[in-house]
Amino acid sequence: MRTLRTAAEVRAALAGPRREGRSIGFVATMGALHAGHVSLIERARAESDEVVVSLFVNPAQFDDPADLERYPRDEAADAAVAAEAGADLLFAPGAGDLYPDGFSTTVHVAGRVTEVLEGRERGSAHFDGVATVVAKLLNVVAPDATYFGQKDAQQLAVVRKLVRDLDLPVLVESSPIVRDADGLALSSRNALLADADRPRALALRRGLLAARSAAEAGERDAGVLVAAATAAMREAGVEPEYLAVVDPDTFEDVSPLAGDVLVAVAARVGGVRLIDNDLLTLGEP
């Protein structure tokens, strides 16, 4: 695996494979790679001839400078994980490479998909930062397919809309949430949890499972699912920051529930902000 720093280097490295008709799979990351990222890279490896992974902690998507400051950074460790998972190229630009002096363009995806839940909690700049950097990375790598985790369900919906609206010629694939044995969704933030808080972090999953049980028992009122999930989380000692049942593409509220619906939750556990979600496919009750 080669590590490249600039857009020009990436384009030059991919020119040959592209000419030969080799397919390119791309996984965008901010590093701190865990088994969730590995599953995306391995899927890209299985489905593409060339695999590119980007590693860039994107300042534009952080609403809290302290959060940006403490974001884990270990390029050597991440490079080893990416190579082991099957990456051919690691694109690890510096901030000045992606945002040179004078950079002044923002990609803004409008609508509820960026306004609610994560958009409301983290501020409007968050998804602008994500959309801008993803648009740039897709433009540099120009992959055939790009792989995003279902864990960041709202980010996935924003990327899908960005790609649709701008006619970007790339397939957006999503992969299921990877969980620890006890059910905690893998996240780079889990490492920040104090040992004493780790069991309480399972409250998010418990809430989602309570909503799923209610739906499987035939409940089709979103409010009842939210109440069941909230009660299960409170029982585990955690208050949700938000807990909502939404359309997985538009993030509009849905009720009565039918077809594919997303139950999404965020909560702070001992000061660490965690998110999780569950995609339900509902037939007739």
Ligand code: PAF
């Ligand atoms: O999910 C992430 O790690 C980031 O939001 C992404 C997609 C790499 C953009 O910076």
